[in-house]
Amino acid sequence: MKGNNIGKAAIFDLDGTLLDSMGVWDHVDDVSLNSRGIAVPEDYAQAVSHMQFREIADYTIARFNLSDDPQDLMDEWNALAREAYATIVEVKPHAVEYLASLKASGAKLAVATTLPPQLRDPAMDHVGIAQFFDEICSTDDVQFVGKDQPDVYLHAASLLNIEPHHCTVFEDILPGLQAAQSVGMKAWAMHDDSSDALWPQICEVADGVLFDFSNAPLVL
Known part of the structure; x- marks a missing residue:
């Protein structure tokens, strides 16, 4: 060819x-939201699937009425995901x-x-x-x-x-x-x-x- x-x-x-x-992000969602006493809703992954990182942070803060700064939330997610992307996926x-x-x-x-x-x-x-x-x-x-x-x-x-x-x-x-x-x-x-x-x-x-x-x- x-x-x-x-x-x-x-x-x-x-x-x-x-x-x-995608299992990496299921894990990140579970750890991040569960640590705040929130169960991950069934529609959450689909709702954010087309968004870029900052949009997801803003959406998550608004949806769950979080007090987190968007950058701090993104830093948390990055830390949780970085090792998995570099070693497991x-x-x-x-x-x-x-x-x-x-x-x-x-x-x-x-x-x-x-x-x-x-x-x-x-x-x-x-x-x-x-x-x-x-x-x-x-x-x-x-x-x-x-x-x-x-x-x-x-x-x-x-x-x-x-x-x-x-x-x-x-x-x-x-x-x-x-x-x-x-x-x-x-x-x-x-x-x-x-x-x-x-x-x-x-x-x-x-x-x-x-x-x-x-x-x-x-x-x-």
């Missing part, structure tokens, strides 16, 4: 898409092989994530995928606009110098898929347990669906 994807790009989410890491099955095949085919590759650099970089180094990517960006780079808007995907495409209609986004959340499609990008959905409640809607919206990367598209 060498050369099949010249002039095209693949833009990947990390949490729940390339990384089998793994890639989704067949992800490494798929990234290597896309790279060999001439595609440009980017990461577009809500994870801040202090979490995303150790995780990517730990699982051995950083070398495949031409560009790595976060919602931090687009004034913290969440993934319900296309800003971070457009930013990744711009960094790669690839037009949006030649980009394919791989995501596990419905708002991200819809945002990517709204600017002419293809959007493939990766199943993750955290998105089970919305999986029927995701299947209706996505250009393709995956349970691992063994059947991911060879031509973008």
Whole structure:
């Protein structure tokens, strides 16, 4: 397939898409909220799934009427998550092989994530995928606009110098898929347990669906 994807790009989410890491955030939510005498509501993870880090802190403080400063809360979450991202998380099955095949085919590759650099970089180094990517960006780079808007995907495409209609986004959340499609990008959905409640809607919206990367598209 060498050369099949010249002039095209693949833009990947990390949490729940390339990384089998959503359990990290379940643990962080449990520890953080339980320490304040609050049980994690069933809808909490879904409610914050498209938000960037600061938005989640603001939302959490408002929803549970916390007295915490947003930065202090984010620092707490980072401390809880940092070790897990650097030592425990793994890639989704067949992800490494798929990234290597896309790279060999001439595609440009980017990461577009809500994870801040202090979490995303150790995780990517730990699982051995950083070398495949031409560009790595976060919602931090687009004034913290969440993934319900296309800003971070457009930013990744711009960094790669690839037009949006030649980009394919791989995501596990419905708002991200819809945002990517709204600017002419293809959007493939990766199943993750955290998105089970919305999986029927995701299947209706996505250009393709995956349970691992063994059947991911060879031509973008």
